[in-house]
Amino acid sequence: MKLDGIASFVAVAEAGSISEAARSLRLSKSVVSERLGELERSVGTILLHRTTRRLSVTEDGAAFLERAKRIVREVEEAAADLAERRGTLAGPMRIAAPITFGRLHLGPALFPFLAAHPQVELILDLDDRRVDIASGAYDGVIRHGVIADTRLMVWRLAPSRRFLVASADYLDREGTPRSIGELDRHKGLFYSNRGAADWRFLGPDGVEIVRAKVALRVNNGDMIRDAAIAGLGIGLLPTFIAGPEIRAGRLKLIDIGIRSEPEFVFLAHPEGRRPSAKLRALAEHLKRSFGDPPYWEEGMSIAAST
Structure with missing residues (x-):
């Protein structure tokens, strides 16, 4: 059982198609299909139903998928830990954030961070829908609002009014x-x-x-x-x-x-998982970039309305 086959299976299951998975993995469709076939032969069962119109995970595939995700994540985190031991921030990092804040403020703050750490592979998902932080699909979720759920592991990035x-x-x-x-x-x-x-x-x-x-x-x-x-x-x-x-x-x-x-712009990360050095570094960078009070409140005469 090869790791690249497991990674291909996870990518296809999450994307819902071999074409989309191939694009995200930067591979050809034929290579992804070949890796899937080799994985299925090694585990002795069909993991994916393939038709001309759709692709779906089999019952065996669903049972295998959660462990496959953990395997891929653990390998990514292990590689990132080795890089961090050498003083380098590296590897994939998945972040979700709301659209408007992401476009207006998060993007301009992120670009210098990525330029300073070129080995970080950021996957940024901008969406105003609420994300299940506990699902483990993201390393961190940036949100704006009241911090009411005490079960969340939260870093405050900036106060928000x-x-x-x-x-x-x-x-x-x-x-x-x-x-x-x-x-x-x-x-x-x-x-x-x-x-x-x-x-x-x-x-x-x-x-x-x-x-x-x-x-x-x-x-x-x-x-x-x-x-x-x-x-x-x-x-x-x-x-x-x-x-x-x-x-x-x-x-x-x-x-x-x-x-x-009172509300905050905050970064929440899954409970029970040790946040990576690159996620901690990103949080500190964003706090410095936004300021306290945050720069978007500068020059506003709003004292009379508080």
């Missing part, structure tokens, strides 16, 4: 709310991946959840920002998205007398 914002046109038409109770009659722009409890504030008696009338519910922060600029309603947006629009005057801050619940 969210503020109620709207266009001047909307506020001229509908009025400016001055208290949490006045928000009920306004139209809200909500981030759907947070569920129904998107607007959370710290009141004198603890967390208060506001559910305004829904004008738009969407799973992307850029869309909420643009909808607020278009005058469709009020959004509760982090400064890393809304900062430039606030400074330019296209969005106005709304002060209701209480703050939104």
Whole structure:
């Protein structure tokens, strides 16, 4: 049983096709197919059903897959550990992050890190859907929000503040709310991946959840920002998205007398797995790059709205 055959099987099972797996492995389809066939002969069973339309994992293949993933991961981590013992950060690193933050801030911070460590092979998955950190599919997951799950192994990268914002046109038409109770009659722009409890504030008696009338519910922060600029309603947006629009005057801050619940940009990694040296180095690099307070809040006169 050869390691390259196991790695090919894992890649095909995860990609759902030999073509996609071949691209990710930088091999030809024929080489991947040959390695799969050799692996199946060595284990004495069929691991994948192949038809002209689709490819699926057999029952035996599913039983073998989880251990195959662990084998590939352990070998990758062993090779990376040897490189780190020589003072070099090397090997694959899989990270997931939200789209807007990834495009606006994570990418510019990552590029110098990758240039300084050319042997690191970063696989970055930008997606606003929540990722199951415990699945082990990623070395680390970067997220923005409240750190509520104490089971997560979390490194805080930067504090993050969210503020109620709207266009001047909307506020001229509908009025400016001055208290949490006045928000009920306004139209809200909500981030759907947070569920129904998107607007959370710290009141004198603890967390208060506001559910305004829904004008738009969407799973992307850029869309909420643009909808607020278009005058469709009020959004509760982090400064890393809304900062430039606030400074330019296209969005106005709304002060209701209480703050939104404290949040962070954080990197979570699977519990029970020792984080690699390159993941720790990346976390420290991102913390330095973002700053405390983070650079995206510089030059903003928001003290009156806190």
